[in-house]
Amino acid sequence: MADSLMEGSVPELVEGPLLAVQDLVVSARSRGKNIALVDGISLAVNKGEIVGLVGESGCGKSTTSNAIMRLFPSQSVRQTSGELILDGTRYDTLKPKEMSTVRGARIAMIFQDPSTYLDPMMTVGKQVGEGLRVHRIPGNHQARVVELLGLMGLPDPEGMVHRYPHELSGGQRQRVLIAAALAADPDLIIADEPSTALDVTVQAQILALLRELRDRLGVAILFITHDLGVVAEMCDRVYVMYAGRIVESREVHALYADPRHPYTAGLLGSTLSSSSDINELFSIPGTVPDPRAMPKGCRFASRCPLADDRCRTEQPPLVAVAGGESACWHHDHVAADMWRAGASGGAA
């Protein structure tokens, strides 16, 4: 493998991250203007690490994952600056054809709705084996497919090979999709809301499976989700995105116990299972700014109880806080319960 050059004498700590995204800007071209959907974000995923990328709809988290996979939804959306580095090698400059040595082989992806990504006319065995064929993996493909299906905890893997997606339950389909993603033995899996469409009982099984795969195979996972419960169960580190930027990046325990960005504190506080009483519930007032008219200063300022003149005019950089970084001018004044104590009453 390509990464063997990097290994050997280099001690673990000095080794760079598996995936590094640096100052990534992804823009959509609309009416002759570039609109930044993702605006200068940097993130890293280390080997064997589970990293969360959280945010609400429209924050740019899926655009980021598409950029990492080099899969843009249309011609008008493209990376306008920044670098993507896998294991020390820049790959965003690869030609589309060369990209197939990365996509599926080194970085694989699993999606929210498995039924959309499985071919209904193709047997499970063929779909899982496709990755082995495409990436010309040597060895007995049939045996490897059965092994993968077994690894996914699917019953009767030999028989499963001959079945079609419609014969499977939602949870089984998601397992097949994960098996297909793992076929070429990737170093990193991008999981875009892989458990959102599933029932809680099945979701728990899929999350346990993903964690087990990390522990056994050492595969790193970048988890794209809006679900803070899932992040708390799964991730080692978390990036919180808001309006196309990363506003907080923390070790998972630090993030939940002591958020250092008002947006994170608001998200955590409006998560339902944490409050069993509707009278204690609150929501963040206002709405996400329009990407066509982003404010000059902090993008969260119009909704933030801590905002002052500086917030409205100067964009806060990410600065070091305990267990990570926060992009807030007032990060030392953020408290987990700041919304409850402050402006919450007005909304109800």
Next chain:
Amino acid sequence: MTEPIIEAVDVVKQFPIRGRLGTSKALLTAVDHVTLSIHPGETVALVGESGSGKSTLGRVLLDLEKPTSGEVRFRGQGLESLTGPARQDYRRNVQVVFQDTGSSLNPRHDIATSVGLGLRYNLGLGQKVADAKSHELLRLVGLDPDSFASRSPLELSGGQRQRVAIARAMASDPDFIVADEAVSALDVSVRAQVLMVMKRLQVTRDLAYLFITHDLGVVRTVSERVVVLYLGQVVNSGPTDDVFGRPSHPYTKALLEAATVPDPAVRGRERIRLSGDIPSPINPPSGCRFHTRCPLARERCRTEAPELRAIRPGVETRCHFPEEVTAMTAEVAGS
């Protein structure tokens, strides 16, 4: 106690499964002898996995599906016997908010028109009065009519559209609303906002809700009573605090423990993990329907179907060994 606003009495709903050439192959029992009543001002949650029959039961209460047997009663009167003005009265008083409001709002109508149509049809109001009232309803759900009334649904965010759907359901001043996964697709901060709007409307108008959801966080937050469905049957029901606080059915316990908790400190906690998926309702398991996935299952469960029975005042369970489930809970909580 006051008279229930709506009741399902021993409701069964079956669907024929067509084989090749349209021959009837089998019957799928989606709802299997369910009895349920909802009182004015009350919020009841209906929970279960997909395939449990929860949405079908909602559709039966809304008269979108006719029950195969059993009866739905509105203020004590069977729906079948409601005709003329009484039927109109039912239609006006029972409303629904679905999950996917994107597809249930007409993109050619502006928001005020979408909300106002119900007023004109159900209440027979003229255009002018309907417009004024629809502006008032938009204000009620926290959307400023001056900026929203003339917008198309395409120009709204998911949370805003959901609030329009609520405003529309409120238009006929109903007594009962079925909320079928009404907040499931929303982002957390918006979800909280929509739930608060719904709660406020309930308090001011004595509304009753049936929340159909798989999100136990929502259930805990909004509902006084919860009904747990498994393969079309009620397996557990009662006050939410009691049913969730002292689980007396292994399925309820498994649902609770499967739910993720937004706190990494409780990771790796003790829990039942259900294997497999919900079995097919075309051919449900023998005995207790849950025995194929139940960690407590034994011979009796495979052969003898448990009855739904009261174990505490107001709490019912369909399990042969509810004490064992509760004991498990106490153990985990105590450790």
